[in-house]
Amino acid sequence: MKLDLLTGLYVFMLAAFIGFEVIRRVSPLLHTPLMSLTNALDAIAVVGAIILAGEHKSNLAAILGTIAIVAATSNVVGGFIITDRMLKMFKSSGPKK
């Protein structure tokens, strides 16, 4: 358990640094799609909800897990759709002259 905790903290720290470095480079132009994309990725929490609902260890856990799947899945689906729609709109003035 102790080891898990420390490993977890290492992982968190490294991911936070990577996040800072990668996201700092995102142009302000794309800050809205950035937010909707990170939101969709964050909905990976759905994996926790799936296990909770699927293991059915108690009725409470199964019900809460199912509602959590609904909430997270709607973020995954909606988040990816709208991010892609937004990014499709960004066009350069193109290779004219």
Added chain:
Amino acid sequence: MNNFLGTDTLIEVTYLIATALFILSLKWLSSPATARRGVFAGEAGMALAVGGTLLHRGIIDYKLIAIGLVVGTIIGIPLGKVQMTAVPQRTALSHAFGALCVTLVGTAEFYLRAPNIAPFMMAVLAMEVILGSLTFTGSLMAAGKLQEVLPQRPITYKGQNFVNLAMLGLAVAIAVILVIHPENTRLFPAMIIIPLVFGVMLVVPIGGADMPTVISLLNSYAGLSAAAMGFVLNSKLLIIAGALDGSSGFILSVIMSKAMNRSFTNVLFGGFGQIQTAAAGAKEAPPVRSATPEEAAGILAAANKVVIVPGYGMAVAQAQHKVRELYDSLAKRGVDVTFGIHPVAGRMPGHMNVLLAEADIPYDKLLEMDQVNGDLAQTDVALIIGANDVTNPAARTDPNSPIYGMPILDVDRARTVMVIKRSMAAGFAGIDNPLYYLDRTLMLFGDAKNFVSSIVRELTGGHGG
């Protein structure tokens, strides 16, 4: 994890690949040219991770999972297809959903594990549900304000900050008791309900102009709560996704508060509403000069370089497509037109860029504040459409102004300033804008959409069609 080792390893490998894809996804988002590939990488990672999870050997009941996935998809599709002007409230709503998921999972885990919860486990679990539940109601409030179902003006009362801090303190105190004595399961509901109320109270005093910061901050909380959930479930994938989301929200909040020259605490506990009463002087307003669409069109047509500064007013009037027509007709006449975008223009980070991109304006014409400010002294016309505080020169000159020190677009350095505005009523923050009384400023009174289309009519008509 000793039997079925093959499956467990397989699941972990899908998570590993998913993590790599998530990081690539954000990396590719850095430029518009590769950004759509980023979305695809994210989708692939998500599909892999979910697929891997379904192989989990503890799962005995696939019916509930299927129901959840189907219902979630049914709700998600319309949420992905909202109008671009509704993106800020959609984003706030998705923060609420994310936080809801995290809170529910945390609650279920608590009741499954209590009373045998190790202190560290209880601490992250408490962090997960406290952050999750305050983000849930806070984001719902923000979405309500943005959708205008709730009043947008900040609501403040005496002792507000004290009440808020007391609530947060109480929730933390309960968390500490539970860490030491996790068998007190009766205390757990209070640790959810108090932050739920706190989330509401936190956003109630926040006005529309502060929404970009608040949305970013809630974004960060949603990420951190998911990372805490990762610790609870011992899932590295979740820790990483949460850390990425959390740092993204954090970076955006820092950018937003810098762009307003305010600290987080000032945004959260300041409330623009209180300042405005102090700032409203009784002095007579000096006269302003106004112009008709014909005059405005004449000046624009004679210009060499025009900078258009859009703000929330453009979004409200849905004027972005008319602005595009204006851009086209000026560009056809050889006028150099660019857009000056202030980081906090609109209601969320990048709001204006998305609306203008939707109207098909090339993104290389959308310039950041620093790029534009260097050019404004050589600009013939600065045309302001529905923006106010981000152009207010008082931020540079008047130490008594509530927005003093905030970086602004220096439109008053342009040769001519034109401001499309409904009336002389003060802007959202209720702060008077001395820009409007300058000799070089022309006020164009009217609805942004109608006024811009009148200008376009003049421009195209005068050119012989």
